[in-house]
Amino acid sequence: MSAQPLRLAVAGLGTVGIGVREGLAKHQAVLSQRAARPLKVVAVSARDRHRDRGVDLAAYDWVDNPVELAGRDDVDVVVELIGGADGPALALAKEALGRGKSFVTANKALIAHHGGELADLAETNDAALKFEAGVAGGIPVLKALxxxxxxxxxDSLHGILNGTCNYILTVMEREGTGFAEVLEAAQKAGYAEADPSFDVDGIDAAHKTAILAALAFGMRPDFDALSIKGIRQIAPIDIAHAADLGYRIKLLGLARRRNGAVEQRVHPCMVSKDTALAHVGGVTNAVVATGDLVGQTVxxxxxxxxGPTASAVIADVVDIAHGCRRPAFSVPADDLKALPTLDPMELDGNFYLRLRVVDRPGVIAEISSVLAGEDVSLASLIQRDTAETDGVYVVLTTHRTNEGGMTRASRKIGExxxxxxxxxxxxxxxxxx
Ligand SMILES: NC(=O)c1ccc[n+]([C@@H]2O[C@H](COP(=O)([O-])OP(=O)(O)OC[C@H]3O[C@@H](n4cnc5c(N)ncnc54)[C@H](OP(=O)(O)O)[C@@H]3O)[C@@H](O)[C@H]2O)c1
Incomplete structure (x- = not known):
């Protein structure tokens, strides 16, 4: 092959960085064909130069400060696999795109917080900005959209976007165990981070939801517009009740556009066992996107x-080798709209409420009265004994009702x-x- 190699710099040599290096080495020959030119790593950076990473890095120049990779004349594409919304990842992105070098990342936090600004920079300098690996890892969902x-x-998409939460909820359902116990086991098995808060509090799924919404609706990623709730409060009783009612509990990211405004949410919710997502278990991710011509796609x-994350990163590099400069969020950065946010409190929905109450006459009447005061109409109400020493569980579901009224009723009932x-x-x- 006579074509000039596409020269890469890789910043970050952790799980994904080493995965990318391995993927490039393993499929070197076929990648050269698919990219119509060789893909060649010329320089790398990480924090600890002396760490044994299980691979031979001697062929690459080592750079201590990752931002310097962007300034090298022998680098065409910068691949950022460090992580974090700011710090070296952001500095490297700005430096690379500002110099007209294409930039590939798996960093959803960076894109959710700075995607609009980076898209501007990419287009001004005729560089590509690509982040397929940032949403749903190995699933090429951004390319599909x-x-x-x-x-x-x-107009609508939703998905299981965090494998750690899906794994925890799947095991809680299968084994009937509590959140804390399953989280600890997941940490030991390597399915959850030592600090799990980004995952279990819904932040990671929210980063991905903001990116999906931006791409689907032609808007700048607007992370601050998201309403976010994680899975810490989910108990086995909720999962058992969901099953009795024909549902499973899943942490979903949802984005919908209605009348020119956008709703973006991440929270655990009940989904019917008849839906495709209810059957997505363990660490697997899934996205459902509905288009007006094609209908629902999954x-x-x-x-x-x-492996999966490297698969997406390398695919982005191959696109760049072909000169791909498609706008990062589907339409040119100048045309990205600032769409108003729909207030979740003004939306309608069906709800489940689980209460632990003292076991005495009149309690149900008190609860019903608060709900009626907020115009919430009950669909079902069940009382169940608890494993706790005192109280009983009352579990109720509602007909379609306003979320604001339901939230106020829940707060008043809690008091x-x-x-x-x-x-x-x-x-x-x-x-x-
Ligand atoms: N892991 C996944 O499955 C996955 C999936 C999708 C997306 N991602 C995203 O991919 C990115 C990387 O994730 P990862 O799991 O590979 O992380 P990781 O294993 O923690 O690796 C991070 C790498 O960045 C390097 N690094 C950290 N700070 C640095 C600095 N100031 N200067 C230079 N290098 C620095 C580290 O160096 P040392 O090794 O020397 O400490 C390490 O090599 C993140 O944005 C993550 O959200 C990860």
Whole structure:
């Protein structure tokens, strides 16, 4: 092959960085064909030059400060696999794009917080900005939305975007164990970080939801517009009740556009066992996107790990080798809209509320009265004994009602003397409304 190699610099040599290096080495020959030129790593950077990473890095120049990679004349594309919304990742992105060098990243935090600004920089300097690995790891869902569904009006998408949460909820359901116990086991098995808060509090899924919404709706990523709730409050009783009602509990990222405004949310919710997502278990990710021409499409696969994430990173590099400069968020950065946010409190939905209450006459009447005062109409109410030493569980579901009214009712019910712990309120998500 006579074509000039595409010269890469890789910043970050952890799980993904080493995965990319391995993927490039393993498929060197076929990648040269698919990219129509060799892909060649020329320089790398990480924090600790002396760490044994299990691979031979002698062929690459080592650079201590990753930002310097962007200034090298022998680098065409910078691949950022460090992580973090700011710090060296942001500095490197700005330096690379500012110099007209294409930039590939797996860093969803960076894109969710700075994607608009980086898209501006990329287009001004005729460089590519690509981040397929940042959403749903190995699933090529951004490419599917940006390219395969470009003929559609996309008004709605939702997905299981965090493998750690899906794994925890799957094991809680299978084994009937509590959140804390499953989290500890997940940490030991390597499915959860030592500090799990980004995952279990919904932040990671929110980063991905902001990116999906931006790409689908032609808007700048607007992380601050998201309403976010994680899975810490979910208990086995909720999972058991969900099963009795024909549902599973999943942490979903949801983005919908209605009348020119956008709703973006991440929270645990009940989904019918009849839906595709209810059957996505363990660390697997899945995204459902609905277009006006194509209808519903579903994408499922590995959302993390060295191989799947490297697969997406390398695919981005191959696109760049072909000169791909498609706008990062589907439309030119200048045309990205600032769409108003729909206030979740003004939306309607069906809800589940779980209460632990003292076991005495009159309590149900008190709860019903608060709900009626907020115009919430009950669909079902069940009382169950608890494993706790005192109280009983009351679990209720509602007909379609306003989220603001339901939230106020839940707060007022939580303040009643007869209610022993903070109520747990979940949306019962219907995707046809
Ligand atoms: N892991 C996954 O499955 C996955 C999936 C999708 C997306 N991602 C994203 O991919 C990115 C990388 O994730 P990862 O799991 O590979 O992380 P990781 O294993 O923690 O690796 C991070 C790498 O960045 C290097 N680094 C940290 N600070 C640095 C600095 N100031 N200067 C230079 N290098 C620095 C580290 O160097 P040392 O090794 O010397 O400490 C390490 O090599 C993140 O944005 C993550 O969100 C990861």
């Amino acid at each position: 940006r390219e395969g569904m470009s003929a559609n009006d996309l 994408y499922e696969g590995a959302g993390a790990g060295a 009643l003397d007869s209610v022993l712990e903070e109520p747990v309120m979940l949306r019962i998500e219907r995707f046809d409304q």
